[in-house]
Amino acid sequence: MKLAYWMYAGPAHIGTLRVASSFKNVHAIMHAPLGDDYFNVMRSMLERERNFTPVTTSVVDRNVLARGSQEKVVDNITRKDAEEHPDLIVLTPTCTSSILQEDLQNFVERAQLDAKGDVILADVNHYRVNELQAGDRTLQQIVQFYTDKARKRGELPTEKTATPSVNILGISTLGFHNQHDCTELKRLMADLGITVNAVLPEGASVHEIKNLSRAWFNLVPYRELGLMSATYLQEQFNQPYVDITPMGVVETARCLRQIQKVLNEQGAAVDYEAFIEEQTLHVSQAAWFSRSIDCQNLTGKKAVVFGDNTHAAAMTKILAREMGIRVVLAGTYCKADADWFREQVVDFCDEVLVSDDNGAIGDAIARLEPAAIFGTQMERHVGKRLDIPCGVIAAPIHIQNFPIGYKPFMGYEGTNQITDLVYNSFTLGMEDHLLEIFGGHDTKESITKGISAESDLGWSKDGLTELNKIPGFVRGKVKRNTEKFARDRGIEQITAEVLYAAKEAVGA
Amino acid sequence: MTLATPQPQALNFDCETGNYHTFCPISCVAWLYQKIEDSFFLVIGTKTCGYFLQNAMGVMIFAEPRYAMAELEEGDISAQLNDYEELKRLCTQIKRDRNPSVIVWIGTCTTEIIKMDLEGLAPKLEQEVGIPIVVARANGLDYAFTQGEDTVLAAMAHRCPSKAPVADTEKEERNAISRLLNFGRKQEDVKAEESEYADHPPLVLFGSLPDPVVTQLTLELKKQGIKVSGWLPAKRFTELPVIEEGTYVVGVNPFLSHTATTLMRRRKCTLINAPFPIGPDGTRAWIEKICSVFNIQPKGLAEREQQVWASLEDYLQLIRGKSVFFMGDNLLEISLARFLVRCGMTVSEIGIPYMDKRYQKAELALLEQTCHEMGVPLPNIVEKPDNYNQLQRINDSHPDLVITGMAHANPLEARGINTKWSVEFTFAQIHGFTNARDILELVTRPLRRNNSLKDLGWSKLVKDEAKV
Numbered sequence: 001m002k003l004a005y006w007m008y009a010g011p012a013h014i015g016t017l018r019v020a021s022s023f024k025n026v027h028a029i030m031h032a033p034l035g036d037d038y039f040n041v042m043r044s045m046l047e048r049e050r051n052f053t054p055v056t057t058s059v060v061d062r063n064v065l066a067r068g069s070q071e072k073v074v075d076n077i078t079r080k081d082a083e084e085h086p087d088l089i090v091l092t093p094t095c096t097s098s099i100l101q102e103d104l105q106n107f108v109e110r111a112q113l114d115a116k117g118d119v120i121l122a123d124v125n126h127y128r129v130n131e132l133q134a135g136d137r138t139l140q141q142i143v144q145f146y147t148d149k150a151r152k153r154g155e156l157p158t159e160k161t162a163t164p165s166v167n168i169l170g171i172s173t174l175g176f177h178n179q180h181d182c183t184e185l186k187r188l189m190a191d192l193g194i195t196v197n198a199v200l201p202e203g204a205s206v207h208e209i210k211n212l213s214r215a216w217f218n219l220v221p222y223r224e225l226g227l228m229s230a231t232y233l234q235e236q237f238n239q240p241y242v243d244i245t246p247m248g249v250v251e252t253a254r255c256l257r258q259i260q261k262v263l264n265e266q267g268a269a270v271d272y273e274a275f276i277e278e279q280t281l282h283v284s285q286a287a288w289f290s291r292s293i294d295c296q297n298l299t300g301k302k303a304v305v306f307g308d309n310t311h312a313a314a315m316t317k318i319l320a321r322e323m324g325i326r327v328v329l330a331g332t333y334c335k336a337d338a339d340w341f342r343e344q345v346v347d348f349c350d351e352v353l354v355s356d357d358n359g360a361i362g363d364a365i366a367r368l369e370p371a372a373i374f375g376t377q378m379e380r381h382v383g384k385r386l387d388i389p390c391g392v393i394a395a396p397i398h399i400q401n402f403p404i405g406y407k408p409f410m411g412y413e414g415t416n417q418i419t420d421l422v423y424n425s426f427t428l429g430m431e432d433h434l435l436e437i438f439g440g441h442d443t444k445e446s447i448t449k450g451i452s453a454e455s456d457l458g459w460s461k462d463g464l465t466e467l468n469k470i471p472g473f474v475r476g477k478v479k480r481n482t483e484k485f486a487r488d489r490g491i492e493q494i495t496a497e498v499l500y501a502a503k504e505a506v507g508a
Numbered sequence: 509m510t511l512a513t514p515q516p517q518a519l520n521f522d523c524e525t526g527n528y529h530t531f532c533p534i535s536c537v538a539w540l541y542q543k544i545e546d547s548f549f550l551v552i553g554t555k556t557c558g559y560f561l562q563n564a565m566g567v568m569i570f571a572e573p574r575y576a577m578a579e580l581e582e583g584d585i586s587a588q589l590n591d592y593e594e595l596k597r598l599c600t601q602i603k604r605d606r607n608p609s610v611i612v613w614i615g616t617c618t619t620e621i622i623k624m625d626l627e628g629l630a631p632k633l634e635q636e637v638g639i640p641i642v643v644a645r646a647n648g649l650d651y652a653f654t655q656g657e658d659t660v661l662a663a664m665a666h667r668c669p670s671k672a673p674v675a676d677t678e679k680e681e682r683n684a685i686s687r688l689l690n691f692g693r694k695q696e697d698v699k700a701e702e703s704e705y706a707d708h709p710p711l712v713l714f715g716s717l718p719d720p721v722v723t724q725l726t727l728e729l730k731k732q733g734i735k736v737s738g739w740l741p742a743k744r745f746t747e748l749p750v751i752e753e754g755t756y757v758v759g760v761n762p763f764l765s766h767t768a769t770t771l772m773r774r775r776k777c778t779l780i781n782a783p784f785p786i787g788p789d790g791t792r793a794w795i796e797k798i799c800s801v802f803n804i805q806p807k808g809l810a811e812r813e814q815q816v817w818a819s820l821e822d823y824l825q826l827i828r829g830k831s832v833f834f835m836g837d838n839l840l841e842i843s844l845a846r847f848l849v850r851c852g853m854t855v856s857e858i859g860i861p862y863m864d865k866r867y868q869k870a871e872l873a874l875l876e877q878t879c880h881e882m883g884v885p886l887p888n889i890v891e892k893p894d895n896y897n898q899l900q901r902i903n904d905s906h907p908d909l910v911i912t913g914m915a916h917a918n919p920l921e922a923r924g925i926n927t928k929w930s931v932e933f934t935f936a937q938i939h940g941f942t943n944a945r946d947i948l949e950l951v952t953r954p955l956r957r958n959n960s961l962k963d964l965g966w967s968k969l970v971k972d973e974a975k976v
Contacts, residue, residue, distance in 0.1 A: 035532025
């Protein structure tokens with residue numbers, strides 16, 4: 001048993017349903033108790049989806065528990081098959097119903113006798129994998145199912161497309177800015193003269209799967225979803241894949257150079273260097289921002305990064321390499337893939353943290369007192385408490401992660417968006433610098449309230465006066481530092497002298 | 509409805525036993541941990557349960573969280589780990605970190621399926637840890653959404669003291685609440701206040717309501733000379749009301765049938781079966797029923813109800829003659845339907861996850877009476893509805909408003925059908941005379957929205973022929 005207050009990744013069935021419901025004309029049947037079907041709420045509310053979520057719960061209640069659920073599940077599959085004629089029905093249990101250890105594969109086979117569409121059971125261990133791993137596995141399972149089916153029927157194409165083409169794997173519903181990333185990647189591919197053969201799973205029909213091997217390569221932008229499918233396609237068709245996340249100016253260029261290499265190995269003669277240079281220096285504003293005086297003032301500021309592997313690794317690299325910001329801690333909650341993460345960020349940060357315990361991250365942030373956090377909604381919450389700004393860079397998704405406007409994280413427009421996010425997260429940016437010079441503008445605000453209640457330390461009148469002179473946005477931090485300084489030295493009364501001694505001690 | 513169909517004379521009940529969506533009963537944690545300020549709720553379940561509370565309910569944990577998951581892992585499911593030792597470890601940690609007055613264990617579907625004997629473990633662990641442990645089996649196998657509150661209150665009913673703590677000098681003090689209320693006041697004042705009340709047996713109200721509504725309802729009863737001895741739940745676990753044999757109890761929520769049964773059977777209380785205090789009509793009927801049980805002649809209720817109706821007139825004009833369809837979610841459906849019929853609406857269907865005809869007897873009777881008085885057809889009541897079938901019926905009848913769970917709201921709106929989330933009625937303050945306006949504020953919002961957008965032609969926002 002684990003005492004848990006917060007979860008970074010959802011349960012396995014959420015991953016399966018994200019993949020299944022991303023496809024066009026695929027229906028999922030959940031074998032689950034009442035209330036486990038909140039996926040429908042998430043999709044309808046968070047993603048503001050206009051269509052009914054193609055997920056139906058075959059309700060497990062006390063009666064079903066007593067009698068066994070076979071008839072009910074089979075009836076629900078065949079009923080949905082008749083009602084909506086989906087190409088594929090994916091059956092999945094949840095953590096709860098998987099304990100019943102019913103022979104769901106057998107239900108699927110029985111339902112398949114009557115159903116006109118295909119029926120499969122999502123093959124996932126609900127206690128060993130989380131949402132991300134299950135989604136990756138389900139996508140691979142569906143790809144394999146339709147590849148095998150086409151092979152049996154002799155429908156697999158043998159030729160590649162005439163000109164370079166790509167499958168973009170891993171775009172899904174309820175993914176962090178996935179829709180916008182997808183649009184940006186499609187534009188990027190168009191700029192490079194690469195045809196998009198398929199995007200999986202979002203908006204795809206399962207009938208497209210048999211034609212995946214026509215593409216020259218697979219692009220896997222997210223570490224968490226699509227890699228298993230890409231590996232499978234490589235084994236089956238010797239189809240190469242590029243799994244460098246095109247996030248940030250440097251990594252986008254690295255991704256494009258890898259694509260160039262993969263294409264040229266297959267006989268194309270593409271050269272993207274001019275494109276990369278033009279985009280980097282003149283189209284994207286990110287490189288210019290890095291060079292601008294604004295960003296100069298961010299040099300050496302401390303930041304904590306935390307998120308899924310894809311976003312946390314990419315942000316760490318961007319902050320450290322492209323903006324000169326000191327990443328004091330880079331962390332991921334993707335424990336299953338931690339080695340990859342360490343290898344990616346080890347050269348760009350002081351400390352690596354692999355944990356899915358929000359308390360551990362919260363404590364680390366409190367200890368490190370960074371100038372900004374780039375994390376999930378949870379870290380944003382921690383930041384609010386500690387008065388540290390936080391830019392949200394990763395799932396778990398929240399309604400705020402589905403902005404109406406165009407806000408990709410990938411490609412060259414993504415670099416602009418990330419720059420804005422970083423700049424707006426650090427307090428005041430330029431203004432910070434001016435305040436240091438001119439001594440602040442909000443010195444009137446009272447801070448005596450609450451001080452004596454919060455700590456056993458006393459502030460003398462002149463100490464408080466001095467504290468009041470410090471600009472509001474760093475005052476809390478100075479106060480905490482000074483109190484720590486005083487406590488460490490057994491000082492009970494904080495005077496102006498103590499304040500300045502503390503300031504000197506931390507080298508501020 | 510065609511002319512050939514005879515108007516039904518009595519309410520018709522169907523049970524579709526279909527596939528329907530509603531929230532899991534563990535959602536009660538979201539409001540109960542806020543209501544009971546010294547509590548800690550421990551939901552013993554899987555990642556699926558935890559992610560629900562976090563993402564679908566949007567229950568954010570705060571600096572000092574008062575609810576948590578005891579997340580069951582593979583070792584717990586396969587019984588390799590000892591449940592007692594595991595729960596002891598967690599509860600000890602909770603005691604150390606938060607020191608609550610009570611830990612409420614919320615059992616889930618998973619604890620049911622693996623047959624974890626929570627009721628058996630709790631008494632021993634309670635002794636060892638030194639904090640009361642209340643066990644509520646708020647699982648989705650047996651219950652829906654708001655019934656989670658029912659399981660918690662039924663469990664807490666066992667913990668209500670049966671005798672007032674003896675106070676030597678002040679015999680009048682029946683319980684901790686009144687002592688708190690009277691704290692610091694002079695003896696004579698308290699006595700004078702006591703005399704405002706009629707002489708009647710103790711009355712305890714059950715149902716979790718926000719504190720301002722608790723005060724409002726308590727004062728409405730006081731106006732009739734009725735003294736509320738306490739509420740289940742109280743603001744603090746340590747202030748649970750005294751329940752003696754013969755205490756009268758009355759519910760404020762329609763989903764509390766197990767609590768009612770527990771109070772009657774196990775605590776030998778007398779249940780006052782009244783309509784629920786939702787809408788001015790329901791509130792009046794609720795008070796009148798309590799008065800009649802205590803042989804008190806109600807004063808000024810008709811005028812009070814009339815005043816409220818008059819103040820609602822601007823909203824009533826928007827909904828008179830309009831139709832409403834309840835897909836069924838939070839078990840407040842019958843009471844809301846009854847109120848909306850009184851407002852002049854027609855109700856074609858009331859979906860409801862669970863219908864206890866005995867506990868809701870007075871409410872059902874009032875619904876029937878209201879329909880007859882208003883001259884509108886009786887609604888069809890569909891227990892455990894099938895959402896797919898309901899969507900076909902909505903498509904056919906095109907109601908002016910659909911009150912629905914969150915999963916269907918946006919897709920229906922995209923097809924030009926007005927919706928209101930049923931869950932808003934769960935969280936809004938809807939009880940009593942003063943809050944009737946809040947109900948109509950919610951009900952009329954989509955209609956008012958339509959008025960502001962009506963000239964834009966944006967009613968249908970899906971491309972294909974609405975495939976419901």
